[in-house]
Amino acid sequence: MNKIKKWIITVTLMLIVLATGLAACAPQNTVTTAPLDRWDENGLARNEAGNGNSQAVSVRNNAGGPGRRGPGGYGQNSGAAITPLSGEEADALQKAILEEYGALNLYQSVIEQFGSVSPFSQIVQSEQQHVNALTRQAEKYGIEIPANPGLSDPPAFSTLAEACQAGVNAELADANLYDQLKTITQHEDLLGVYDSLQSASLQNHLPAFQACQ
Template identity: 45%
Template sequence: MDGLSEAEIRVLHEALDDEYKAWAIYDQVIADFGEVRPFSNIREAEARHIQALLGLFARYGLAVPDNPWPGKVERYASLQAACEAGVAAEVANAELYDRLLGATRRPDILVVLRNLQAASQQRHLPAFQRCANGGAGGCGRGGGRGRGRQHS
């Protein structure tokens, strides 16, 4: 099980492209609306997701594509609209990872993909849902970096 199959290479490229796009969208929201939660916290998480995938690219000797998304992503008229789009994106992300997980049996790739999917569904989606629904701690400016307790 040394070299990756073409399907596995496509899986890694598709996952990286999705994470690149998410990072670029959340970065654009921050550029447009300032350092607002949950975008500031989730942008940092997306950067960690990219790094996890880049570790797999390095392990398998794959060339790393540049992020094609900055400056090419949708912009939103309001923070509310951005949060609603975040919900839809995280729902679509779960479906993407369900499909990608079926394309490999390699334990190292499966662990990374499962971790990324879990972060999306267990942390990002609920944060965007709170924001879209106007819940406490959902949206807003925050000095914190998302690692401590959230105060309502």
């Protein structure tokens, strides 16, 4: 009888020790986060956490100094603080805005003469986006945005082909100006914008105007 009691006590103690050991080895609740590898439309990095939930992580805008260019060449967010533009860079940005105003006004005048004709009806919308991209940069750096002077003497075209030739000349002038502005610009985000707008002029707008002559 005593042997049975001793055996029961021994087994009970072994079970207690085993249960305690298992509890100590049980995994703790942890959350593992993956690298920041997604970006939303607001410039927020999407952090895909190990628990299946997405967390938005705010990232400061890369406003100055060397850095990587993001999709579309508009400047990659890198956490760098804003570095003021030099006087030359500020003047260059204002010249770019005025140049895009000129193209926008020209194409609008063609639409007023000939109606909503292609490719002017499409390209005039793109030119407004160009103006918006540049004015956003000016606002970011605290640079005065020049007013749109309009066309003091709108050209009168006898044919749509003549208007298209004027479009060719305007896009070539845009591209040449950006070549000049990039030589005096150091900020990577501005260079990215200039590259993007110049590419749109040469690869999209220019061929469209050449085809309609």
